[in-house]
Amino acid sequence: MTEYAQSIYLQLKSIASLYDIDFHLYFKSSGGFGELCMDWNDVDGYLLYGDERGERLSLYKTPDFDTFKYEVFLHLAFRMGLEYELKHRDLAYIRKNEDDLQGDTRKIAFEETIRLLATIDTDWARKAAIHYAEYLNMWRTEKNVRYDFDTATFIAKQF
Known part of the structure; x- marks a missing residue:
């Protein structure tokens, strides 16, 4: 599960690099500073959230990868x-x-x-x-x- 989530993260990072988009996205945790984070699991699918002191805030989730990519790059x-x-x-x-x-x-x-x-x-x-x-x-x-x-x-x- 973690390997798949990491591969998604690296894919997003690669797309950002191709299009010169600042990649301010963290995998699982930002260190608790409220930065944008992503993860994935079997139940919720793709997750996008702010990490504030270990707490996930403003959680966005979707089972659809294309929808998720749009949300990530919109942010x-x-x-x-x-x-x-x-x-x-x-x-x-x-x-x-x-x-x-x-x-x-x-x-x-x-x-x-x-x-x-x-x-x-x-x-x-x-x-x-x-x-x-x-x-x-x-x-x-x-x-x-x-x-x-x-x-x-x-x-x-x-x-």
Whole structure:
């Protein structure tokens, strides 16, 4: 069982290396610092969780390897997207209101996450774009944000 889980971990690490994805994923334990970890067993299948002082937090599990790969790389790409957004944040921009998409810092992080996922699998990028558009629309007055694959950005479409 442990050998299979280790082989999955090494396969994920290899994919990350091929696509230049920072591989912040640990096998079974991160040393208790809340980092992203993975494991596998016969009962639950593939497991993704945060390891906080030996306790598994925010457990995600699935019997499907392709679904698991998507979740792993969504998390890894999102971490990189957040780092990208922080490096490129316009500190002079003042957000006008909740509907000001340009002032929503998540927009840049999500766009970078989708860009990274698209280098691996375009279906993953499309799935993430739908999810993130729903999320960006959640607190908006007008639910008009969508991802434009031609410009690789989220836009607020005027109807």
